[in-house]
Amino acid sequence: MKKKYLLAPGPTPIPPEVLMAMSMPIIHHRAPDFIPVLDAAKKGLQWLYQTKNDVLILSASGTGGMVGTVNNFLSPGDKALVINSGKFGERWTKICRAYSIGVEEIKVDWGYTVKPEEVESVLRKDPSFKAVFVQACETSTGVYHDVKSLGEIVKKLKNTILVVDAISALVAHDIRTDEWEIDVMVGGSQKGIMLPPGLAFVSISDKAWKMSETSKAPRFYFNFKKEKEALAKNQTNFTSPVTLILGLNQALNMLKEEGLNEVFRRHTILAEATRTAMKAIGLELYTKESPSNSVTAVMAPDGYDGQVIYKNLREKYGITAAGGQDQAKGKIFRIAHLGYADTFDVITAVAGVEMVLKGMGYPVKLGNGVAAAEEILMK
Secondary structure, X not given: OOOOEEOOOOOOOOOHHHHHHHOOOOOOOOOOOHHHHHHHHHHHHHHHHOOOOOEEEEEOOHHHHHHHHHHOOOOOOOEEEEEEOOHHHXXXXXXXXXXXXXXXXXXXXXXXXXXXXXXXXXXXXXXXXXXXXXXXXXXXXXXXXXXXXXXXXXXXXXXXXXXXXXXXXXXXXXXXXXOOOOOEEEEEOOOOOOOOOOEEEEEEOHHHHHHHOOOOOOOOOOOHHHHHHHHOOOOOOOOOOHHHHHHHHHHHHHHHHHOHHHHHHHHHHHHHHHHHHHHHHOXXXXXXXXXXXXXXXXXXXXXXXXXXXXXXXXXXXOEEOEEOOHHHOOOEEEEEOXXXXXXXXXXXXXXXXXXXXXXXXXXXXXXXXXXXXXXXXXX
């Protein structure tokens, strides 16, 4: 028998309490019984997002939420500024171009964070950009971008909105949507919120709603105006993913019971312990600046294939982590500490890495990484 451990940056493990909630008999999405369910989800998401604005609930992966943020606020021929620092920054560019949005990229070397002053300089030279698109956490590299500073920059521009992909950062980081003046922020169910894939969440500021009134991009399924009108009646525009929303309420209740500050503190500690352990093993982090609390990206040792390390973790020890993507494929492996994660998830991951490397002939002293993690976790 081989027990399996899910330590990937999405999907992440689901608490038994959430699974139990989703096993309840189905409710019709237009029946009176469902109204308080969606009302609770709506209010819970506002709490998590730290916003007074509605948070739309979409039946989609996080990418569906990203698509909606492009075709609900921009028009063909508009210009967008995209922070491209990895595979998901690149996705913003692809979505914009699919809707005939002109794109200028600030390309950031993988493993590094964008410099807010560079963004400010570009916007000062050309204030015609209608939107700035960025990831809070670039999952492919483990970098956390300074979205707070970007909010301070973009808020000065009357006709420009800041759009943040927080799909893998939400819950792991204290992102204050309203206080930081983030106009549009996308989340997803299968990351820190501890649900299966299938839900996307989008918060929208008054500034962004005004921009949506002039948007001419085609849309049908992802029509945020219709979703807002439906949400006011505690409905979704199309068929609601009832089972997932039942699970969402349970997950949000668990996070509320823990408390937001404690949730953020837990993720900070788990991330610090993982990073410290990897260094104690003798490994180098791929993330050179501002590492995320969601996932740790680790360089494979010289002469070793990161994909093989990732596969050996799964095949030998039942640990599903993640490999590198695109230009980082084979160079790195990634370990998540996100959502339903605690002390012994980190210890399992670290011990697994030590054992895999030892088995591959790398000169690791078993226990060094585990001991380093334990010192932090016990504090």
